[in-house]
Amino acid sequence: MKKHIKKRTPKKFKKSLPKKSYNKLFTTIIIITLSILFGLLVGSYYGTEIDNVAHEIKEIATVDVEKKEEHKITYEEKTKALEIAYTNHIDNNIYIEKAKKIKEPEPVFHFEEPNLEEIDKKIEVHTEESSIFSPQTNKEQKKLITKKEPIVEKTKKPKSNRPKLAIIIDDMTTQKQINHVLNLGYTVNMAFLPPTTGHKNSAKITQSLKNIYLIHLPLQASSFRYEEENTLHIDDNLETIENRIKYLKKIYPNTKYLNNHTGSKFTSNQQAMDKLFQVLKKYDYTFLDSRTTAKSVAAKSAKKYGVKMFTRNIFLDNKKDKKYIQNQLKKAIKSAKRNGMAIAIGHPYSITFKTLRESKHLLKDLDLVYIDEL
Secondary structure, eight states, X not given: OOOOOOOOOOOOOOOSOOHHHHHHHHHHHHHHHHHHHHHHHHXXXXXXXXXXXXXXXXXXXXXXXXHHHHTSOOHHHHHHHHHHHHHHTOOSOXXXXXXXXSSSOOOOOOSSOTTHHHHHHHTGGGTTSOSBSOSOOSHHHHHHHTOSSOSSOOOSSOOOXXXXXXXXXXXXXXXXXXXXXXXXXXXXXXXXXXXXXXXXTTTGGGTTOOSOOEEEEEEOOSSOSSOOTTOBOTTOOHHHHHHHHHHHHHHOTTOOEEEEEEOTTTTTOHHHHHHHHHHHHHTTOEEEEOOOSTTOOHHHHHHHHTOOEEEOOEESOSSOOHHHHHHHHHHHHHHHHHHXXXXXXXXXXXXHHHHHHTTGXXXXXXXXXXXXXX
């Protein structure tokens, strides 16, 4: 007989959890929620930091660009630097403080053209020739030089058989510079830059001068970073050029002489020079070609319009060095003795004034003259 096994009835599935389990589940959910919130907060914080870092990097890059831009010295800063340099008679390489901090080659302020020394090397063979008209020696120039009519104004002083040397200091703008020229102990011409925001009184200070002086007329250069205000350009029309010369005649009433400041591009352009010389003829000016380019066509325009004209022989201070300046002065003296006259141009550097003062003994066999005495 089979043993009867009593089947156990299975326990009913409990549909609800005990109270302790609810607490554990609730605690877990809270922990997970807090963890998520914490993660979001941390992510937001570091995300902001990353944005800040990116922003700072951008600012640094911008500052670097701005610093490079600062290296491009403005015209106003340049003129201020020139004024300080000339007024205090220190070497002419003053720059704004910000530009000094940049570890890049500092620019040099040139007061005529940046390659004058190279220009003189190209035409060195002509430095011993007459200063009348251009250094070219073609047939037309020889005809002009042998012309019977006087090319310059009559000499006011008694005639002398000694060679004549006219030394000219360009870029004059201050009374202090005038005083230094007058204290050299012998005759030296002065050429004044027209007034600008950087040197407002460069015309007023000439009113008390009893001696002949020149207007240092800014003309367009081939490549020149620091251009003077109201520089004449090759594409200026005749009216613009005439208005400029007419204005200069008004503020510089006591001179009929002018020479070019820079101007390598202008003086080598025949159309531009023809327009200028038409005006110079009308207002009775004598032109001195500073010869900032070997390609100057000034002599052709002078002949065409009947304008009195000279050309310089020597630049004295392409290098601000006493030995160099003195050697250049000796070249000018040699040229004057050979040809009867010569023109030398310098600038109001302290070393130029010092060298000229200490070189007076070299000039004993010449007549140092104003431009109207040539």
